Amino acid sequence: MTTLDRTSTSTLPHLRPRRSWVGVLVGVLLVVLALTSLFVGVSDVSPASVLTGGPDSDAAFLLVASRIPRTLAVILVGASLGIAGLIMQMLVRNKFVEPSTTGVTEFASLGMLTTMVFFPGLAVVGKMGVAAAFGLVGTWVFLRVVRFVPVRQLVLVPLVGIMLGGVVGAVTTFFAYRLDLLQSLGQWSQGSFATIMQGRYEFLWIAGAMVVVAWIAADRFSVIGLGEEFATNLGLDYRRVVAVGMLVIAVITAAVLVTAGMIPFLGLVVPNVVSLIIGDNVRRAIPWVAGTGAVFVLACDLIARVVRMPYEIPLSVIVGVVGAVLFLWLLLRRGSRAH
Template sequence: MTVRSYTSTSQWARAVNLVQMKPLLYCFVVVLLIAASLLVGATGVGLTSLLTDPDAREIFLISRLPRSAALVLAGASSAIMGAIVQRLVSNHFVEPSTMGTVDSAGFGLLAGLLFLPDAPPMWRMVIAAAGAWLGTAMFLLLLRSVPMRSPLMPPLLGIAFGGIIGSATSFIAYRFDLMQAMSSWMTADFSVVLSGRYELLYVAGGITLLGWFAADRFTLAGMGDDIARGLGLNPTMVLAIGITIVAVVTGAIVVTVGFIPFLGLIVPNLIARWRGDNLRRSLPLVAWLGAVMTLACDIFGRLIFHPFDLPIGVTMGVLGAVIFLWLLLKRFG
């Protein structure tokens, strides 16, 4: 009995130590990638040069540090937005880019460029967020009017809906000679991030925290209107709050760095397969994996054709497509 008790106690102690070490391991991975992001680039910036070279310190403060902060904020926020909309729609194959939200934000951004060409970034974010809100609301109304015979119906409907909005945006941009401007705004690229040009992402990070606090309500709202009302929630109000959070964060990311493809789709699915569908418990891991994947893809894009930068929209697009196909095959295979 004593031996068994000692064995059980030692096994429990090892399990507790392993659980306590996991957060440290997660933090170590993020810190390691941030350090690599700070030091990797066309211009070599090392610890010695930071101490002795004023130009290296200027590059570090103006470019490298803002870029790394933007990568973490945009990656974590994009992944969490994907998790939130998947709970609201009760479908694992939707995210802002597969439900028309990103295309609607682009349409709002185009409207801002046409009518308020000299507007500051904050106003452009507000206009893009308004377009994203309207587009997302239209998609959800459209979704409720279509019978769901397959889990692939919502993303297919969203892609078609977003394609219509994107085509209208491209047509108007072409007529007013704004195609190049729209392309630069909508392509995810962190090489343009400099001090003074990424601070809107802090707004996105703050709004994302509000989404984390409301995670339980989003989970209940996604279970159906009757269940939500039975538990004392107003499903329409919760849905409106969710749409607003997703729209504001999407608008801030699109205006600052362009939206990152597939990130909000694959990260929540990978975490759900690993830790289950409890949104509040999984959101810290979703944010962690979103930041890790964004940092890793950006570092790879800086190294593969060094000293030139490959936009993260390309590297994340390839990786995300491969992981998405794997998820589809695992689900329907």
């Protein structure tokens, strides 16, 4: 048994009671919020109206065509973005990074603009492919840049990513403005589930498949989180695992972008909260991150729907405000466990 295994095993008895009740709480909240999401909205869709109206009623049609797809989309986005943030933190060995703070989302948006200019009639799957390719390039660029940043400078790494994303975002906005595509780009980049319905969310299942890939490679991600030299000494193909992680991050980011838009801070906050509860083992953390991310986005989506009903606030606004507050707390709290 290695030192890492002994350390993990020795902490299990102390953490197990807390993990148990928090896990039950997350599961209950997920079920309750998902059921609530099905029946919250401007149109009258309630269990009574669905049961009394039958399968051919307007309430049943809205439930199947809009409410169920929207709820599934929210769950998939919350789970997959949380996993993308967790993997990004393992690759960079820094707890304060995620796709929206490393320029990956901005690179994917640049890919979306490229499809609007050169391939305006491209199908959604094609747009997602181009956005994923640009997101992959963005992940690679960030990882190359961050090699020159001292690992111990915790706050400096996300600042570099934010600056990189700011530059790419400014370039994207400039060309979108010059080509009169700023409004079209804004529709893709603003995070919202208001337009989600049957036939408009299915690409998020690809992001869900990437979560499965991440779970299969979870132990390898845990090892590379300890450093390249350590992983190489254990016989792990470091570059291959990093390439898999980059692919997972890029595909998740692209799938979420073309379906729901940009959702900031989610991949940063959720893995850090989970890490405080169960530690940094990726395989053990993935179900927790997926469930907590889904609960977080479901709660924010419900707030966005009810605060100004019958109008709806963009989800990115709610997630951005809550996520920014939690991000500041993570930065300022004492005894941070970030790498």
